[in-house]
Amino acid sequence: MTTESKLNSPEMEEFYNDLAGMNMDALWHHNFPSQTAAEKSAPYQPCRWLWKDIEPMIWRAGDLVQPGPESHRRVIQLKNPGLAPMPGATHTLVLALQLVYPGEVAPSHRHTPTAIRFMLKGKTVTMVDGEPITMNPGDLVLTPNWTWHGHTNETNEPAIWIDNLDVPIVGALKAGIHEDFPEGLDPSTKMPDESFRRFGSGHLRPIKSKKAELISPLHSYPWEQTHQALHELASVEADAFDDVALEYTNPTTGGHVLPTLACQIQMIRPGVHTKAHKHSSSAVFHVYKGSGHVIVDGVKIAWKEGDFFSLPPWCNHEFVNDSNSEELVLYSSTDQPVFEALGLWHELAYEKNGGHQEVVATYEERYG
Ligand code: 1HN
Numbered sequence: 001m002t003t004e005s006k007l008n009s010p011e012m013e014e015f016y017n018d019l020a021g022m023n024m025d026a027l028w029h030h031n032f033p034s035q036t037a038a039e040k041s042a043p044y045q046p047c048r049w050l051w052k053d054i055e056p057m058i059w060r061a062g063d064l065v066q067p068g069p070e071s072h073r074r075v076i077q078l079k080n081p082g083l084a085p086m087p088g089a090t091h092t093l094v095l096a097l098q099l100v101y102p103g104e105v106a107p108s109h110r111h112t113p114t115a116i117r118f119m120l121k122g123k124t125v126t127m128v129d130g131e132p133i134t135m136n137p138g139d140l141v142l143t144p145n146w147t148w149h150g151h152t153n154e155t156n157e158p159a160i161w162i163d164n165l166d167v168p169i170v171g172a173l174k175a176g177i178h179e180d181f182p183e184g185l186d187p188s189t190k191m192p193d194e195s196f197r198r199f200g201s202g203h204l205r206p207i208k209s210k211k212a213e214l215i216s217p218l219h220s221y222p223w224e225q226t227h228q229a230l231h232e233l234a235s236v237e238a239d240a241f242d243d244v245a246l247e248y249t250n251p252t253t254g255g256h257v258l259p260t261l262a263c264q265i266q267m268i269r270p271g272v273h274t275k276a277h278k279h280s281s282s283a284v285f286h287v288y289k290g291s292g293h294v295i296v297d298g299v300k301i302a303w304k305e306g307d308f309f310s311l312p313p314w315c316n317h318e319f320v321n322d323s324n325s326e327e328l329v330l331y332s333s334t335d336q337p338v339f340e341a342l343g344l345w346h347e348l349a350y351e352k353n354g355g356h357q358e359v360v361a362t363y364e365e366r367y368g
Contacts (some may be wrong), residue, residue, distance in 0.1 A: 032245040037348045039090050040278075042315040044082030046296045047089065048363055051306025052121065054078075055197045058099050058160060066150075067106035074106070074181075078284075080310050085109070086168065087227060089310040090282035092335040094165040095262075100124055107351045108150030108181035108286040113167045114258050118286065118331050119223075122159035126151050128219050130189030133196075138223025138288065140331075141249060142257055144215045145170075146177075163285055164333040166260040195219040199251040202360035209252065216250035216257040230267050230329070243268045243319065256337040267323040268292060268328040275355030279347040281336040285309045290328035292321040298360040299367075316350045316357055 006012050007028075010285075019025055057076055065071040078095045079087050089095035097120075100106055108127060117126065119135040138348055143149040153159045170176050189325040191197060199218035202225070209217070226246070234244045245266035248257050256262040268274065268290075276295070285294075291304040296317045303309060305326050311317055321328040339345035350357060 004232070009294070010122070013111065031302065032237050037346055039209050040361040042297060042312045044312050045367060046299070046301065046312055046315060046355045047078075047080040047310045047367075048301050049078045049308040050304065051304070054097060054308070055306070059083040060099055062101060062158070064100050067100060069103055072107070072109070072149065078308055078310070080253065080312075082312070087170045089284045089308075090312055092166065092169050092282055092338070093284050093310070094147045094167045095284045095310065096163040096165070097309065098151070098161055098163055100151050102153050102156050102158070104153055105184055106151040107184050108148045109179060110146050110148045111178040112145050112175050113165050113170045114260055116164040116257070116261055116263050116333055117141045117143070118162040118164070118263075118288075119159045120162060122153065122157040123155050124151050124159040124161070125189075127188065128195075130186055131219065132188050132190075132192045132250050133220045135159075135194060135220075138226065140221040140226070140263065141147045142216060142219045144219075144258060146219070149180055150181065150185040152185060160188050162331075164261060164263070164284065166258075166335070169335065169338060170184045191231075192238070192306050193220055196222070200225075202249075202251060205251060211252065212264045213250065213252045214259055216252070218251050218257075220272075223246050226265050230265060233268060234269065238269070238272075241277045241318075241349075242266050243272050243274050252276065256340075258306075258337065259341065260335065260338055261333055262336050263331070266330050266332070268319045270321055270326060270331070271324045273320045274318050276316045276350035277347060278316045278350070279336075280312050280313050280345055281314045281334050281339050283332050283334040283336075285311065285330050285332045286327045288331050290323060290326045291318065292323070292328045295357050295359055296321050299363055300361070301363040310311045318356060 003175055065074055067074045075096045075098045077087055078089050080089050119137050119139045124135050127150050128143050133139050133141050169342050178325055195218050238244050248263045250257050260278045287303050287305050293300055293302045296315050
């Protein structure tokens, strides 16, 4: 037996070729992905969308199509060019904006992708499996996987909201199913905001509901409660990476609202500059109030009220509120539950320079 390595020999080349001809391969033929967490870097670019660009396109969509038989939904998707031709804002998250004019109905349907909605302007009623849920600005509403849902606007003002969906995750699993309701909205079979009446206090629950449910049985999270909780927390605690941050929870577990998506509201207090970290989950952000910037892998991305931003996995990021008097409030949704469920969630603090990155370019300079 010889000890000389045959790795680069003609016999090995022939072996690889013969394997390939039979749809096989040798594991040693290729390198293992061997990056450490510290070396792991963003697989695609972050992306920012300005409200001043988005808003005119929403109104133009309003002139061009109607929800219902013509377009089903009047929705504009925010697509990260780093993922083209995929439609996502990140590789797992769809981020979209929907407009419904007074008197219009976006008819009910159900599908296996899950949605989270965050209301921006006006007022609408979203039917979730027969539960009419009123959405006002800042309210968050869940339409879990396979629940019937449709939207209607019974006011005199247009209604605009954010849709966050896990379409790319469901697509990757080849688990997408869609069904249209025969006509219009599915009928109301529950009390208005019934899930909130049962579970909306957050810390008191009906005595017969002891079971931990995978999907939150609470479907609406009103802004008034969210805003108050944010300010109460600000008086006692702040996080080094996210400042004053709250996660919307499933009241039966205290955990994420949905198995694939989680969502957060956070306040970067006046003058605060957080430390940087990176993690395996990706996220999409909306500036609900205030202005400031985020530094992502050394790139300074300025944002104002109404703007959106998508954070790929494994980017160092730190938040800055540029104002000394106004709070910066960010709404975000993430794929973190998927990573946690699979044991794949990793987080790494940025160690250098007291936890702050050096700014090497602005978003405009880097991405045009
Ligand atoms: C969808 O079904 C809705 O039901 C909104 O309101 C946005 C974006 C992509 C795919 C499906 C809705 C969507 C969507």
